[in-house]
Amino acid sequence: MENDTGWYREKGSEGRRVTLRYLTKQSIEDIAIGAAVLGTGGGGDPTLGRWMALAALEEHGPCPLLSVDEVDDEALVVPSGMMGAPTVLAEKIPGGTELDSAFELMEQALGRRIEATMPVEVGGVNSLLPLVLALRKGIPVIDADAMGRAFPEVHMTSFHLDGLPPGPAAIADEKGNGVLLYPKDGTWYERLARDLTIQMGCSVAVLDYPLSGQQVKQSGILSTLSLAEQWGSLLRQARGDGLDPAGVLMEKTGALPLIRGKVTDVDRRTDGGFTKGALDLEGIEDWRGKNLQLSFQNEFLVARAGEEVLASTPDLITVLDNETGLPITTEAIRYGMRVWALAFPCHPKWRTERGIDVVGPRCFGYDFEFVPAELRRGVRK
Amino acid sequence: MENDTGWYREKGSEGRRVTLRYLTKQSIEDIAIGAAVLGTGGGGDPTLGRWMALAALEEHGPCPLLSVDEVDDEALVVPSGMMGAPTVLAEKIPGGTELDSAFELMEQALGRRIEATMPVEVGGVNSLLPLVLALRKGIPVIDADAMGRAFPEVHMTSFHLDGLPPGPAAIADEKGNGVLLYPKDGTWYERLARDLTIQMGCSVAVLDYPLSGQQVKQSGILSTLSLAEQWGSLLRQARGDGLDPAGVLMEKTGALPLIRGKVTDVDRRTDGGFTKGALDLEGIEDWRGKNLQLSFQNEFLVARAGEEVLASTPDLITVLDNETGLPITTEAIRYGMRVWALAFPCHPKWRTERGIDVVGPRCFGYDFEFVPAELRRGVRK
Numbered sequence: 001m002e003n004d005t006g007w008y009r010e011k012g013s014e015g016r017r018v019t020l021r022y023l024t025k026q027s028i029e030d031i032a033i034g035a036a037v038l039g040t041g042g043g044g045d046p047t048l049g050r051w052m053a054l055a056a057l058e059e060h061g062p063c064p065l066l067s068v069d070e071v072d073d074e075a076l077v078v079p080s081g082m083m084g085a086p087t088v089l090a091e092k093i094p095g096g097t098e099l100d101s102a103f104e105l106m107e108q109a110l111g112r113r114i115e116a117t118m119p120v121e122v123g124g125v126n127s128l129l130p131l132v133l134a135l136r137k138g139i140p141v142i143d144a145d146a147m148g149r150a151f152p153e154v155h156m157t158s159f160h161l162d163g164l165p166p167g168p169a170a171i172a173d174e175k176g177n178g179v180l181l182y183p184k185d186g187t188w189y190e191r192l193a194r195d196l197t198i199q200m201g202c203s204v205a206v207l208d209y210p211l212s213g214q215q216v217k218q219s220g221i222l223s224t225l226s227l228a229e230q231w232g233s234l235l236r237q238a239r240g241d242g243l244d245p246a247g248v249l250m251e252k253t254g255a256l257p258l259i260r261g262k263v264t265d266v267d268r269r270t271d272g273g274f275t276k277g278a279l280d281l282e283g284i285e286d287w288r289g290k291n292l293q294l295s296f297q298n299e300f301l302v303a304r305a306g307e308e309v310l311a312s313t314p315d316l317i318t319v320l321d322n323e324t325g326l327p328i329t330t331e332a333i334r335y336g337m338r339v340w341a342l343a344f345p346c347h348p349k350w351r352t353e354r355g356i357d358v359v360g361p362r363c364f365g366y367d368f369e370f371v372p373a374e375l376r377r378g379v380r381k
Numbered sequence: 382m383e384n385d386t387g388w389y390r391e392k393g394s395e396g397r398r399v400t401l402r403y404l405t406k407q408s409i410e411d412i413a414i415g416a417a418v419l420g421t422g423g424g425g426d427p428t429l430g431r432w433m434a435l436a437a438l439e440e441h442g443p444c445p446l447l448s449v450d451e452v453d454d455e456a457l458v459v460p461s462g463m464m465g466a467p468t469v470l471a472e473k474i475p476g477g478t479e480l481d482s483a484f485e486l487m488e489q490a491l492g493r494r495i496e497a498t499m500p501v502e503v504g505g506v507n508s509l510l511p512l513v514l515a516l517r518k519g520i521p522v523i524d525a526d527a528m529g530r531a532f533p534e535v536h537m538t539s540f541h542l543d544g545l546p547p548g549p550a551a552i553a554d555e556k557g558n559g560v561l562l563y564p565k566d567g568t569w570y571e572r573l574a575r576d577l578t579i580q581m582g583c584s585v586a587v588l589d590y591p592l593s594g595q596q597v598k599q600s601g602i603l604s605t606l607s608l609a610e611q612w613g614s615l616l617r618q619a620r621g622d623g624l625d626p627a628g629v630l631m632e633k634t635g636a637l638p639l640i641r642g643k644v645t646d647v648d649r650r651t652d653g654g655f656t657k658g659a660l661d662l663e664g665i666e667d668w669r670g671k672n673l674q675l676s677f678q679n680e681f682l683v684a685r686a687g688e689e690v691l692a693s694t695p696d697l698i699t700v701l702d703n704e705t706g707l708p709i710t711t712e713a714i715r716y717g718m719r720v721w722a723l724a725f726p727c728h729p730k731w732r733t734e735r736g737i738d739v740v741g742p743r744c745f746g747y748d749f750e751f752v753p754a755e756l757r758r759g760v761r762k
Binding site for chain 1 (some may be wrong): 486489490556557558559560561562563564565569572573576577579580581
């Protein structure tokens with residue numbers, strides 16, 4: 001197939017010269033892994049995302065990926081993905097028809113054609129579902145998202161930070177129910193959409209934040225599909241070269257180690273449309289004698305050693321398999337697994353006062369101030 | 382004002398001769414009362430409905446009422462009203478803007494003008510809100526509804542019995558949130574809409590079941606605004622003539638007496654978006670020594686004397702003030718009130734097998750078969 005022979009294609013598009021890049025199978029596999037690292041335990045299982053995207057590629061063949069520079073300012077761009085509890089997503093695999101339904105509802109609501117889609121968050125499934133939808137609808141995917149990671153609530157986006165309205169938002173399930181939301185603001189959007197998601201079975205397709213190309217350029221978090229691919233590729237090559245993948249990732253990305261440890265307890269439940277819980281880690285190898293507790297709501301939100309907070313939202317906390325460096329999601333992690341827990345500084349947009357107001361520790365009920373992970377004393381450099 | 386001088390107007394409408402009737406203040410007052418009798422304790426407080434309709438009449442002036450014969454087969458008719466818990470409706474009085482918002486969402490969803498509205502149920506508020514909307518939008522109201530009484534769940538309509546789809550349904554609150562639902566079927570409609578209603582504050586404006594004039598003729602329950610007016614007028618005249626209003630109503634309508642009694646206990650709560658509970662009545666005058674318990678979910682659903690069921694949904698159970706004959710709603714009834722409890726046979730559509738499947742006692746969790754009130758042994762003729 002054409003898209004297996006090279007990553008970049010030159011293509012003329014109505015007089016404007018656009019460099020279209022087509023995603024290969026390898027890049028999809030790397031994106032799935034890298035996105036799950038950036039997904040901080042949420043955003044869906046990379047095996048599922050990879051499988052869905054490869055199947056769609058096989059059926060509909062090549063998928064163009066546009067950098068935001070290549071998007072027309074006037075183009076109608078609508079992000080897409082799944083919303084709900086990852087525990088449910090892993091068992092109720094999206095078939096694609098719910099994405100189609102949400103897409104069609106959105107086009108109907110706006111009265112015009114959607115010209116491109118993009119992820120709203122980075123994650124093993126949610127980075128790749130826009131690609132599935134794009135392939136089904138014959139439109140390109142844009143190399144950007146609106147979180148630079150995954151967050152549990154739908155309004156926790158860089159679009160929301162910039163005051164862009166979330167509606168109309170289209171929600172559809174696999175049973176044939178569809179909803180168009182015109183929420184007053186982002187907070188109401190989360191409230192109404194979360195409840196509908198629970199009623200519709202805890203895992204639904206969502207298209208929201210319909211934007212112009214120009215708005216995506218201004219308010220999106222750019223090049224995160226490429227970033228996910230780069231990290232996924234790094235981990236793959238480290239494995240191939242017999243190196244410690246987590247070690248390579250720390251070296252190349254400046255990720256901070258929280259612990260190398262064994263999972264000694266997992267408390268996990270599906271609650272209020274989320275996967276919530278906590279897990280305990282006990283240090284192994286150089287980390288013997290240390291402990292870590294990770295709390296999560298779809299995504300890992302807080303890392304603590306005893307009473308001391310080592311890292312917290314909006315910084316990224318990620319768990320990788322000790323041997324393979326493959327990311328482990330909050331719904332997949334099990335007792336006895338040996339893992340690395342790492343922290344990454346989040347996108348600067350989230351470290352602003354407004355950013356902390358929307359996704360800081362207090363937004364999830366934690367009673368402490370955000371301190372950047374790299375400034376926390378307990379984090380070993 | 383023109384509509385105060387006579388009830389009927391002759392009007393030519395594009396070659397077709399249509400007899401337009403305009404609602405007067407008196408007819409609105411009578412409808413409010415009669416509708417609350419037919420509302421079986423639900424459908425909203427008649428004082429609120431009357432007040433809202435008279436204010437709209439004052440502001441926008443005369444409101445045409447069409448019998449279904451006068452409706453064009455091709456006309457787009459969309460029923461309108463409030464959904465939620467009557468306890469909340471009584472405190473969070475609709476301002477009209479939520480009706481406008483739902484109306485505009487519906488027109489947008491359908492891509493055409495709504496040509497008439499109608500009640501979906503009979504009740505002190507829900508019979509008159511379509512009139513308020515009609516006045517605000519300059520369209521007529523149709524003399525029909527889809528229950529012939531009030532029921533607590535949104536799909537409990539004669540339209541649903543005939544297999545007509547409820548969507549798109551437009552829901553709006555006073556805060557600026559709007560939703561368009563495209564439910565798979567009536568049961569999903571209730572499920573999704575009820576949850577949204579709770580999130581949006583337990584009292585929202587709803588437009589649903591967009592239909593053609595012909596579908597309303599086939600599947601509506603006809604002339605129920607006129608029926609409400611007739612009953613309201615009957616009670617008013619009985620009061621004026623110094624007669625026992627409940628006695629006159631029984632004589633003229635064939636209503637069955639359940640008890641004349643004093644309210645000795647009221648258990649009421651707002652639960653799951655409904656007003657739920659039960660009340661105890663102890664016989665007075667000729668009924669001394671008798672007892673009655675009424676259970677309700679927005680509407681009165683079951684009347685029992687001890688273990689014996691005297692009347693149940695879908696038959697109508699209504700409570701009237703002992704002196705004035707004015708209907709008392711489930712959210713307004715209080716300890717110590719002296720009342721008449723009456724039962725009325727429901728519309729024949731509800732007594733079919735399919736009707737009982739949708740609104741019979743088992744639909745509300747009661748473990749007994751429906752028996753028509755007039756055939757129950759315990760009911761005194």
